[in-house]
Amino acid sequence: MKETQVVIVGGGPAGLAAGIEIAKSGGQVTVLDENKKPGGQLFKQIHKFFGSREHLAGTRGYEIGTKLLEETKELGVDVILDAPVYGIFEGKTVVYSKDGKQHQIKGDKIILATGATENTLAFPGSDLPGVMGAGAAQTMINVNRVLPGKKVLMVGSGNVGLIVSYQLMQAGADVVGLVEAAPNVSGYGVHASKISRGGVPIYTSHTVKRAMGDGEVSKVEICELDERFQMIEGTEKILDVDTICIAVGLSPMSEIAWTIGCDFTFIPTFGGHVPKHNENMESTISGIYVSGDISGVEEASSAMEEGRLAGIAASESLGLYSEEKAKELKGQVWNRLNTLRDGEFGEKRKQSKNVQISRYMEDANE
């Protein structure tokens, strides 16, 4: 069986950044990803990113992905693609499939960076072809260059709903509207303004009542909601659409962490159940680290920083860094993470992260 110092599951921004840090410290590292291309969500992101200059803000997502990949190559990180991991067994043995065969690789440390998965929404007709996740639509237009439909209704006004609406418009679709159950837009105003400027009406306090169509979506009925999120009769509106995109949040992709027995805690801000971890991103199982959206759905910039943190901590525990050196490096990452979790959008995430870490500590002290 193949052995290495660190195995990373997931080659998105978190996993790649972790791999880079380990390689930088002189460690041996293998990254496994189920896709044909590494980079996770980044290669779907054709828009210019937010964040600070250190986080390459103002650069388009896929270009950030390309930079990470170049660094990964230069440092000699071993990246195995087309390799879905389906389990981790005794002694940190990671089992994956590749070319139709089962393979195993054993690591001294493991970093889980599996990202997140889209939530769905059930309504009459939600099983009709033409109803899809916003992320699926984004993959179709930006990666595969296929327009999922001509007339789209977007459901959800978080950044994903706003950005994917904008990208659908750029790809040539007509976004006939965006509905949001809450009374206000939840994503960044500047993203909302882009689609408003493009003439897309944003219906806050609205939801989808049903999708209609014979074998495929041809119309959608939306309606207004009262303060208690109940549909208000008589406010229904029928729109002609051929596609309904659902962008109602992401949930951490945490199956592997559950199966190996990591302790979880429920934090709605982070998308639901997330593994408890300490300031080193180490889960309740010694030597198993988590980082990126699996440890709380946030952003690519924070995913990269958390990946770096896990990487540095893993290197430290392998003896590749002295305690002082590791402390210095980790301190720098924490400073950057704290600035990312500032302000009216970040504050809640900062508090949630503190809660997540303190719940780990409570257990550790018991």
Added chain:
Amino acid sequence: MNKGVKFTGVPSMEEIKGCPGTPGEERFEKGPVVSIECVQKIPCNPCEAACPFGAIEVGSSITSLPKLDEEKCIGCGVCIPKCPGLAIFKIHKNYSEKTSMVEFPFEYLPLPEKGDQVPCGDRFGKYIADGKVLDVKNDKKNDGTTLISVEIPKEYFMGIRTIYRG
């Protein structure tokens, strides 16, 4: 109806007037200047580095609102394509006696051509008036964000922010 960016997706006139990125009335009279319509504390600061004249300040807390130093800003427009929020607009109120010039970022195809007469829209994309395309800048360094400037009736210099897309 509730007004403001959180409810409509578009900053209200009060939010725009109250934000530190908006130049004062007098500054608009003096010549080209940018108006930064970024009214929420988001973790973002590329505009600050983009300005070669140091006219934009976000500061050490990157969620602070970008502040425009209207005296330092010469209205070169370099910052516009660097903003991932597409929230910066250049305005030359007194472009001529009766017209103003507005320059905005645009990331759709097809692009209009210099000299075209085009319908222009407000922040909701609603048609306001026709304008004449003065320039279409598509520099490589702008990385896909085209800058379009239009000449419009002066009364709409705070209203028109895009080409009406129909």
